[in-house]
Amino acid sequence: xxxxxEFLAGYDPSRYPAxxxxxxxxxxxxxxxxxxxxxxxxxRPPFQGLWALPGGFVKVGAEDLDTAAxxxxxxxxxxxxxxRVHLEQLATYGDPGRDPRMPVVSVAxxxxxxxxxxxxxxxxxxxxxxVPVPSLGLTASGAQPPGATRRLAFDHARILSDGLERARxxxxxxxxxxxxxxxxxxxxxxxxxxxxxxxxxxxAGNFHRKVLSVPGFVEGTxxxxxxxxxxxxxRARLYRSGDARLLHPALLRPGTEDGVR
Amino acid sequence: xxxxxEFLAGYDPSRYPAxxxxxxxxxxxxxxxxxxxxxxxxxRPPFQGLWALPGGFVKVGAEDLDTAAxxxxxxxxxxxxxxRVHLEQLATYGDPGRDPRMPVVSVAxxxxxxxxxxxxxxxxxxxxxxVPVPSLGLTASGAQPPGATRRLAFDHARILSDGLERARxxxxxxxxxxxxxxxxxxxxxxxxxxxxxxxxxxxAGNFHRKVLSVPGFVEGTxxxxxxxxxxxxxRARLYRSGDARLLHPALLRPGTEDGVR
DNA sequence: TATGTTGTACTCATATTGAGTTTTACTCAT
DNA sequence: ATGAGTAAAACTCAATATGAGTACAACATA
Numbered sequence: 262x263x264x265x266x267e268f269l270a271g272y273d274p275s276r277y278p279a280x281x282x283x284x285x286x287x288x289x290x291x292x293x294x295x296x297x298x299x300x301x302x303x304x305r306p307p308f309q310g311l312w313a314l315p316g317g318f319v320k321v322g323a324e325d326l327d328t329a330a331x332x333x334x335x336x337x338x339x340x341x342x343x344x345r346v347h348l349e350q351l352a353t354y355g356d357p358g359r360d361p362r363m364p365v366v367s368v369a370x371x372x373x374x375x376x377x378x379x380x381x382x383x384x385x386x387x388x389x390x391x392v393p394v395p396s397l398g399l400t401a402s403g404a405q406p407p408g409a410t411r412r413l414a415f416d417h418a419r420i421l422s423d424g425l426e427r428a429r430x431x432x433x434x435x436x437x438x439x440x441x442x443x444x445x446x447x448x449x450x451x452x453x454x455x456x457x458x459x460x461x462x463x464x465a466g467n468f469h470r471k472v473l474s475v476p477g478f479v480e481g482t483x484x485x486x487x488x489x490x491x492x493x494x495x496r497a498r499l500y501r502s503g504d505a506r507l508l509h510p511a512l513l514r515p516g517t518e519d520g521v522r
Numbered sequence: 523x524x525x526x527x528e529f530l531a532g533y534d535p536s537r538y539p540a541x542x543x544x545x546x547x548x549x550x551x552x553x554x555x556x557x558x559x560x561x562x563x564x565x566r567p568p569f570q571g572l573w574a575l576p577g578g579f580v581k582v583g584a585e586d587l588d589t590a591a592x593x594x595x596x597x598x599x600x601x602x603x604x605x606r607v608h609l610e611q612l613a614t615y616g617d618p619g620r621d622p623r624m625p626v627v628s629v630a631x632x633x634x635x636x637x638x639x640x641x642x643x644x645x646x647x648x649x650x651x652x653v654p655v656p657s658l659g660l661t662a663s664g665a666q667p668p669g670a671t672r673r674l675a676f677d678h679a680r681i682l683s684d685g686l687e688r689a690r691x692x693x694x695x696x697x698x699x700x701x702x703x704x705x706x707x708x709x710x711x712x713x714x715x716x717x718x719x720x721x722x723x724x725x726a727g728n729f730h731r732k733v734l735s736v737p738g739f740v741e742g743t744x745x746x747x748x749x750x751x752x753x754x755x756x757r758a759r760l761y762r763s764g765d766a767r768l769l770h771p772a773l774l775r776p777g778t779e780d781g782v783r
Numbered sequence: 784t785a786t787g788t789t790g791t792a793c794t795c796a797t798a799t800t801g802a803g804t805t806t807t808a809c810t811c812a813t
Numbered sequence: 814a815t816g817a818g819t820a821a822a823a824c825t826c827a828a829t830a831t832g833a834g835t836a837c838a839a840c841a842t843a
Contacts, residue, residue, distance in 0.1 A: 280582045282541055282616070282627050319616065321541045322625030326616040353614040353629050355543070355580065355587040364583030366543050366627065368614050449821070467801065469822065474799090488809080494820030495808035510799080513771065710790070728832065730791065735830090749840080755789025756839035771830080 281365045284330045285316035285417065287351060287424030288340070288372040290391060291441050294457050297391040298421060299380060300411070301337055304387035307361050308414030312392070314421065316367070326350065330370040338380035338389050346374040347440040351424055359416050367415075371424045373440035394425065432458055434511040436478050439502040445482060447497035448472055449490075459514050471512060477505025542626045545591045546577035546678065548612060548685030549599075549633040551652060552702050555718050558652040559682060560641060561672070562598055565648035568622050569675030573653070575682065577628070587611065591631040599641035599650050607635040608701040612685055620677050628676075632685045634701040655686065693719055695772040697739050700763040706743060708758035709733055710751075720775050732773060738766025 288299035300312040315337040319329040330348060334340055348370055355366040380389040398409045403422030405413055413421065431437045438454045439446070452468045472478055479500040486496045549560035561573040576598040580590040591609060609631055616627040641650040659670045664683030666674055674682065692698045699715045700707070713729045733739055740761040747757045 280541055280543055282543065319627070321616055321627055322618050325618060326614065326627075350613055352611055353587065355582055355629070357583050357586060366580070366582055366587075366629070368616070368627070447821085464801070464803095465820085466803085466822075466824085471800090490809075490820060492819055493808085493810040493817095495822080497821060510774065511772075515801090708790085725832070725834090726789085727791075727793085727834085732831090751789055751840075753788050754786095754839085754841045756791080758790055776832090 279363060281360075281363055282319045282321050283316050283365055283367045284319055284326060284333055284370060285314040285367050285420060286330055286334050286348075286370045286372055287314060287421055288334060288338075288346075288374065289394075289424070289428060289441075290374050290376055291454060291457050292376055292391060292393075294453060296394045296425070296457055298394055298397075299334075299338060299340075300390060300392045300413075302388040302390075303414055311414040312411045312417075313414040314369075314417045315389070319368070326368050327370075330368075330372075334372065340374075340377060340380055344374070345440065345444065346372055347437055348372045351420070351427060354416060354420060356416065367420075369420045369424065371427055373428070373437055375441060375443050394421075397421070399425075428458055429514070433513055434508050436502060436505055436508060439479070445484070445499045445501050447486060447499060448479075449497055451479070451500075455512070455514075461515065463515075475505070475508050475510070475512070477503040478508060479503050540624060542621075542624055543580045543582050544577050544626055544628045545580055545587060545594055545631060546575040546628050546681060547591055547595050547609075547631045547633055548575055548682055549595060549607075549635065550655075550685070550689060550702075551635050551637055552715060552718050553637055553652060553654075555714060557655040557686070557718055559655055559658075559685075560595075560599060561651060561653045561674075563649040563651075564675055572675040573672045573678075574675040575630075575678045576650070580629070587629050588631075591629075591633075595633065605635070606701065606705065607633055608698060609633045612681070612688060615677060615681060617677065628681075630681045630685065632688055634689070634698060636702060636704050655682075658682070660686075689719055690775070694774055695769050697763060697766055697769060700740070706745070706760045706762050708747060708760060709740075710758055712740070712761075716773070716775075722776065724776075736766070736769050736771070736773070738764040739769060740764050 286299070290297050290299075299315055301315050303309050303311055303313050315334055317333045317337065319326060324332070327348065327350070330350075334346075334348075340346070349372075351369040351371040353366060353368045355364075357364070359365060359367070377391075379391065392411060397411060397413065397418070398406050399418060399422050400406070401422075403419035405418040428437075432455055438451055438458070441454045442450055448469050449465070451472060452463055452465065455468070456463055480503045482499045482501055484499040486499065489496055547560070551558050551560075560576055562576050564570050564572055564574050576594055578594045578598065580587065585593070588609065588611070591611075595607075595609075610633075612630040612632040614627060614629045616625075618625070620626060620628070638652075640652065653672060658672060658674065658679070659667050660679060660683050661667070662683075664680035666679040689698075693716055699712055699719070702715045703711055709730050710726070712733060713724055713726065716729070717724055741764045743760045743762055745760040747760065750757055
């Protein structure tokens with residue numbers, strides 16, 4: 262028997278204190294030019310009646326974290342990840358007391374997807390819905406004002422806030438904005454994603470030039486939209502996402518000049 | 523008794539399967555123009571005799587993750603964090619079987635610090651040392667070739683690889699390069715940090731111009747070095763870190779043009 | 784004192800950006 | 814049908830940023 266086998270044999274996992282590991286998913290999409298986040302209404306304590314990010318316990322040792330996040334997203338809301346949904350790890354939260362039941366470490370995930378159907382309420386949730394982010398009235402620091410119509414459970418206001426900030430940054434140097442759109446899209450639609458996530462208007466001409474000049478960002482399909490825009494204008498050309506994983510040079514957002522100091 | 527209190531009273535944490543939560547720290551510094559990572563030699567199974575990132579179990583519910591990371595760094599190596607060491611969360615790893623003893627979720631942290639004394643071996647470690655990163659022969663994918671002199675335990679080669687990539691990116695858009703230097707430093711010293719982390723030579727004149735033109739990156743002290751460089755040259759002006767948290771515009775590294783596609 | 788090295792300040796051609804303007808193709812309301 | 818308004822895409826042009834090289838004075842070393 263080697264040292265290592267000897268050690269394993271004498272090892273008793275039950276001596277360790279009970280800790281739970283969960284995943285929580287910040288799933289974002291865009292509806293009518295407004296960012297929406299997927300929330301579930303809690304059907305049981307703690308925080309019964311408040312809204313929370315979809316998530317649940319990880320079967321540590323039986324599944325990896327990415328799989329757990331995809332599973333929870335599907336289970337609690339009836340949404341399938343395999344499609345065009347982008348899923349990436351966001352951060353991990355483990356402050357004492359963040360769950361009143363027991364010590365919990367929560368691995369947060371960030372998901373982007375195109376506009377999807379309304380979700381189905383799952384096991385633990387009495388309701389599930391795409392909620393407009395502005396309606397939650399988040400402050401920059403990730404806090405939620407007392408008067409908000411929908412209050413978020415646990416530290417989910419902070420997690421959502423971190424997710425939004427990550428999304429804003431990701432649009433700068435990755436082509437992930439296309440994950441919010443269907444497989445085929447126009448440049449103005451892509452611009453609308455940026456304007457919606459960054460919350461500021463962009464110069465249409467410069468944006469157009471920039472997107473087409475970044476190698477691998479989008480590739481043309483040779484097609485155009487069937488008709489012009491709602492209120493006029495010519496038909497727009499259709500593009501699909503290119504093969505670039507990183508944008509070089511990046512699309513830096515205008516406002517941040519000397520913002521964060 | 524409210525619903526919530528009722529629920530808490532009937533809650534039995536022992537029904538949950540045993541899971542351990544650990545922190546692992548990728549602590550980086552620069553010695554003689556070469557990036558070094560802090561490693562400990564494992565004094566007990568599993569992976570006895572191999573080298574690992576400093577880390578250990580988190581007292582979930584009693585300390586937050588950042589505190590646990592700082593504590594482990596200090597405990598296992600005798601290094602104090604409060605000083606000029608930058609510590610940030612990197613990512614969380616929870617693949618099944620990554621620890622042969624039991625299901626373990628590991629929250630990795632990334633630390634940058636100026637050149638420091640050799641560490642003291644701590645409790646679980648038979649030795650601790652600053653190890654030159656190139657000597658580990660990591661591949662881009664985070665794997666380690668079979669013939670390496672120092673083999674890394676667990677999935678620590680991948681964690682280290684992720685940490686290095688994060689460090690390379692952080693230098694582009696944050697002033698964190700200064701965390702590798704003493705409180706007061708020269709522009710050429712700062713350039714040496716970039717060259718060492720990015721692994722490529724930079725144009726001295728352009729780097730100088732760029733650093734001074736980014737608002738809040740560095741601020742002058744009015745002082746210069748006491749003498750010129752080792753091999754000649756005038757005295758260099760001394761600077762300290764400015765108040766910017768983000769670099770605008772960013773210092774993009776040259777090589778990445780159309781690299782990742 | 785001669786020689787080589789280096790920090791800092793230049794120059795200059797070329798890209799990249801921000802902010803407009805123009806042209807053209809469409810929708811919608813008369 | 815026709816005109817008014819709108820928007821996609823192409824253009825212009827000045828301001829700015831970048832890459833590459835030169836210049837020079839201050840220093841160490843032999």
